Amino acid sequence: MTKNEGVHRTVTMRDVAREAGVSVSTVSHVVNNTGARIGQEARERVRRAIDKLGYRPNALAKNLVTGSSRFxxxxxxxxxxxxxxxxxxxxxxxxAWRHGYVLLVANTDGNEAAEASAISMMLEHKVRGILYSTWYHREVKLPAALAGSDTVLVNCYSPQGEVPAVVPDEVNGGHDATRMLLSEGHRRVAFLNTRALSPAREGRLRGYRRALEDFGLVFDPAKVVDVQPDQEGGYAAVGEILALGATAVFCHNDRVAMGLYDGLRDRGLRVPDDLSVVGFDNQEVIAAHLQPPLSTVALPHDELGRHGVRVLLGIEEAEQTGRLEVNCPPVPRRSIVAATRR
Amino acid sequence: MTKNEGVHRTVTMRDVAREAGVSVSTVSHVVNNTGARIGQEARERVRRAIDKLGYRPNALAKNLVTGSSRFxxxxxxxxxxxxxxxxxxxxxxxxAWRHGYVLLVANTDGNEAAEASAISMMLEHKVRGILYSTWYHREVKLPAALAGSDTVLVNCYSPQGEVPAVVPDEVNGGHDATRMLLSEGHRRVAFLNTRALSPAREGRLRGYRRALEDFGLVFDPAKVVDVQPDQEGGYAAVGEILALGATAVFCHNDRVAMGLYDGLRDRGLRVPDDLSVVGFDNQEVIAAHLQPPLSTVALPHDELGRHGVRVLLGIEEAEQTGRLEVNCPPVPRRSIVAATRR
Incomplete structure (x- = not known):
């Protein structure tokens, strides 16, 4: 086992000055680009010495001088x-990188003690601000430790709205998912929603109803079946969906759709010929790889992170409500077929 | 949109001293726990002032003083x-946290420029060392930028072995997966391996052969079918597997197993009654949620990260070969049935 011990032999500005035959302040002016008048030759000697010795300006020291960090x-x-x-x-x-910041990441497993300690660590490192994120869209109680920091919530929100939040636009996502089925001529469209109370449940249902309205259809509560929001939930709901006489189903998420696929196959039925299906999430390793590939609506996690940073840095503003809603784009694949073909 | 501006009004040790009516050096002794003799009353005054003002010791300044960071x-x-x-x-x-370190995380998307810039940023922050990790187990060429740092490779290795590496034990994993089928009485066990050259391909094949040997069976190269290592690969291989007359299949990964499940269903066949199946990876959102849930072998990603830190901090040593191989534990579920029941 070999180890490079380089990290312990820190090259200082003094070493560079000695190597270049100039003063430390000359090195400092060159390194920090202060605009001081340094002769071309001295400047080059400093640059050569920096290359030769592998000198790195100390970001920690710079942070101390400027009073806040680039974290x-x-x-x-x-x-x-x-x-x-x-x-x-x-x-x-x-x-963050695009704006010259480094991201300090902490995972808490939802544990409050870990969370408090992560936030405290970040504040000790003088972070410019903190993004507080959850893996599914939900309401949160703002941790007390965040009071000392600029904060933006990502994929979650505080009902009091005391800090800005960046969240997915569930209503529009549900609307677009349903419209993908309606625009292919389907009129008996069921909705396998989650039984877990959440902004996703409420928002996607509102989107579903709005799409029905757009097409002049009457909302029928019997066509909304609440299930456990995973494969097992979708699998268990197959009988009920078939009994409804639906020709198409909007599934709360891709995992529910995957379970539905399995349940249909077990009865000798096929997607999309026997049932058109649309999911939600565009979940990696699932959506694109079902047989047939699943039409769905993407949860824009990457975009949530980007907007979170932009709101934190003041480049972008959340709405008056304190929430910035990010679009969930439709991803058409091959699980929907025109109703007339049946 | 409300924003707390607290992060910009940094409370200093001087503020604490003024509030407590003591000298700055008294505050410093209390904050840094130097062991200096400070009266009980002064100590309490300092603590109250710290609480009242929300003072936080500056981790960046501490890092500068001690010369290396806790990153x-x-x-x-x-x-x-x-x-x-x-x-x-x-x-x-x-x-890392367990040993008092903070992890700086950088994502590179496999882009060399992003990688060099991430490493450079880390060195500027005087990291104690760098874990260089890949999402699948593979050989890597060590980036030149890492030469200035203690480095441990995680889920990858350099063939020259110039830095230690922590990798999954593919051979043992393949052995255990195959044994799960053999120990249920299966004797015609096929292997859907990946066609992509990789340590996983070689190692799991060696494990498969070793398990056959343990049970006194002759290795038959015709029973190893190379496929694209995803659902599509497994789905496409169903015909070939059935033609082999296999009663059980070891799949290179859970995604291949998922495709195989789908292909079998489309022919009216079922797991495990018509075919016993074992996967590899224990991939979240798939393995436990197939119908029936998939027996598999877990890739120990969490453990790879843990061991990486331990090797980096010198708490643990890689073998003479420079590689520490981490066990891939079997995860039995319900996709295997005894051969005698068929």
């Missing part, structure tokens, strides 16, 4: 169990 | 597209 903090509650948190982190990091 | 860096190549990177980050962060 943004991101607190996530479930980085390990879904790809969703990873996508939020990805978007936030890209946007 | 570890983690470079990941695909944080957004699979839950695997999230699990490595989770494990690494938990272990």
């Amino acid at each position: 943004l903090g991101l607190v996530a509650d479930a980085i390990a169990s879904t790809p969703f948190a990873g996508q939020i982190i990805h978007g936030a990091q890209e946007e | 570890l860096g983690l470079v990941a190549d695909a944080i957004a597209s699979t839950p695997f990177a999230g699990q490595i980050i989770h494990g690494a962060q938990e272990e």
